[in-house]
Amino acid sequence: MPEVIISNINRTDMDRLIEYFEKYNPNFKMGIGVIRTKEGVEFKTEYGGVRYIWIMEGSGEAYIPEGYRTQEGDGEKLPNFYEPEELDRDIMRALEVLEKNLNLISEEVPYGDTIRNCVKSILDRYDNGIFRGDITGEIAQLTPIERGGWCHTTWSEDKQVNEAIELLIERFDQIGWSTKVEGSYEPLKVGDQVVLRSNEKLLVRGNMKYIWIEDLKGIPPRTSTLRRVRYLKDLTGGCNIAFDPFRRLALTWNIKGISKENPDGYNRVNNHIVNMAEEFSRTHFHPSEAIGGGKAQHELYLVFDPSEFGLRTYGRKSYAYFFPDLDDLSKYVKLDLRPGDVVYIPPGTGHRAINVLAAVITLPGFKPRNEWYIDKKIKRLYGGKIPYNEFLISVTSRYDVL
Known part of the structure; x- marks a missing residue:
C-alpha cells in the first residue's frame, strides 16, 4: 500500500521520494535541477515527453521571444x-449579457464557490x-458533472444567461490571451511554473533550484510555457479565506477532451499555489479508485517560504496531519513542514495541511x-481525541463523509 513520503530538496533522501513517486506513477519521471550561471542554458525535456518545472529556491531570468502568447x-x-488580443464579438456579447444579468444567476455552490461568484470572477477580468x-x-466549476466539471445544478432560469455561459464553456480557451511584441529576458521567481513540450526549449540564467516532472506520454498541456505567480489572479476561497489569503491556479482542471472513454481528457498535471490556514483547511482524501474513471488523484506538496510572496506567518507553525487508513481514523501522523519540503501523498490517504504555503501538484489534476471531507466523521467517531477542523464543522458540503 502506498504511503506518505516527505523529503526536502536540500536533503540526500530525495532519491527515495523520487523513486517512490515514479513507482506509483509509471508514466512519469521526476527530478531536481540546479541553475548556477549568468550565461544562458536551456530548459528542455529529457525523455521526449512534456516537462513541468517549478522554481523552489532562488531566482533567475528566461528569454521570452517576440510572438510568445500567454493567458497571464x-x-x-x-x-x-x-x-492583449481582441475578443470575438459573440464572446463580448456573452460577457455583456452576464454583466447585466448577474443577479439572475444561481447562488448554488458546485464546489468552492457559488455559480454567481464564478461568473463574477470571470467578469472581473473584462x-x-x-x-x-x-x-x-x-x-470547470460551471461545467456540468456529466461533461467533466463540478456543476450539479442549473445556472439560471434565464435563457440568455444560460446561452452566454454555454458559449464561454465552448470557447474559454480562446479568451484572455496576450502576445509579446518584443523579445527579452524576464524574471523567474519562486513558485513560477515552466511547461515544455517535447521539442521546446527555454533559455534561462540565474541562481535557481527546481523540481521537475516529465510526462512520458507527452500529452500536450492546455497552457502557456510560463505561468508566473505574480501575473495570476488571486482566487482566494476554499481553505485560505483568511490568514493572508493566497490562491493562484497555475494549471487547473481543464474540461476539454473529456469523454466516457477518456475521463481525464488532456489533464496530466495540475498546480494550485495555496496558503492553507488552519481554520479553513479541511481533512479530506482522494479515492483510491477515481470516481468517474481515469487515474486516481496523486498529490505532491512543494512547500514555499511565505515571505517569498510577501505573506506573514503570524508566528504560526506549519505542519500536516495524515491518515493512512481511512477505515481506522484513530491512526494518524503529524509532520512538521518547512520551506523546501516535498511531500508525496498517494490516493486513499486522509490529509490536512495546517498553515502551509505550498504548490499542490496533482496527477492527473483536481478531479x-x-x-471528500472527513472532519464530521472524525468528530462523530472520536470526539476531540483525534484532530479535525472544528471551525468548519457546521459547513455542509455534498462531499462530506458522515
Missing part, C-alpha cells in the same frame, strides 16, 4: 511589451473590451467528485 495578466498586469487571464478554473 489577471493578477499583476503584464509588462507593456505584451498586447474591462473596456479587453480580457486578460485564464478562466479554466471557473469554467471533480474526487475530494
Whole structure:
C-alpha cells in the first residue's frame, strides 16, 4: 500500500521520494535541477515527453521571444511589451449579457464557490473590451458533472444567461490571451511554473533550484510555457479565506477532451499555489479508485517560504496531519513542514495541511467528485481525541463523509 513520503530538496533522501513517486506513477519521471550561471542554458525535456518545472529556491531570468502568447495578466498586469488580443464579438456579447444579468444567476455552490461568484470572477477580468487571464478554473466549476466539471445544478432560469455561459464553456480557451511584441529576458521567481513540450526549449540564467516532472506520454498541456505567480489572479476561497489569503491556479482542471472513454481528457498535471490556514483547511482524501474513471488523484506538496510572496506567518507553525487508513481514523501522523519540503501523498490517504504555503501538484489534476471531507466523521467517531477542523464543522458540503 502506498504511503506518505516527505523529503526536502536540500536533503540526500530525495532519491527515495523520487523513486517512490515514479513507482506509483509509471508514466512519469521526476527530478531536481540546479541553475548556477549568468550565461544562458536551456530548459528542455529529457525523455521526449512534456516537462513541468517549478522554481523552489532562488531566482533567475528566461528569454521570452517576440510572438510568445500567454493567458497571464489577471493578477499583476503584464509588462507593456505584451498586447492583449481582441475578443470575438459573440464572446463580448456573452460577457455583456452576464454583466447585466448577474443577479439572475444561481447562488448554488458546485464546489468552492457559488455559480454567481464564478461568473463574477470571470467578469472581473473584462474591462473596456479587453480580457486578460485564464478562466479554466471557473469554467470547470460551471461545467456540468456529466461533461467533466463540478456543476450539479442549473445556472439560471434565464435563457440568455444560460446561452452566454454555454458559449464561454465552448470557447474559454480562446479568451484572455496576450502576445509579446518584443523579445527579452524576464524574471523567474519562486513558485513560477515552466511547461515544455517535447521539442521546446527555454533559455534561462540565474541562481535557481527546481523540481521537475516529465510526462512520458507527452500529452500536450492546455497552457502557456510560463505561468508566473505574480501575473495570476488571486482566487482566494476554499481553505485560505483568511490568514493572508493566497490562491493562484497555475494549471487547473481543464474540461476539454473529456469523454466516457477518456475521463481525464488532456489533464496530466495540475498546480494550485495555496496558503492553507488552519481554520479553513479541511481533512479530506482522494479515492483510491477515481470516481468517474481515469487515474486516481496523486498529490505532491512543494512547500514555499511565505515571505517569498510577501505573506506573514503570524508566528504560526506549519505542519500536516495524515491518515493512512481511512477505515481506522484513530491512526494518524503529524509532520512538521518547512520551506523546501516535498511531500508525496498517494490516493486513499486522509490529509490536512495546517498553515502551509505550498504548490499542490496533482496527477492527473483536481478531479471533480474526487475530494471528500472527513472532519464530521472524525468528530462523530472520536470526539476531540483525534484532530479535525472544528471551525468548519457546521459547513455542509455534498462531499462530506458522515
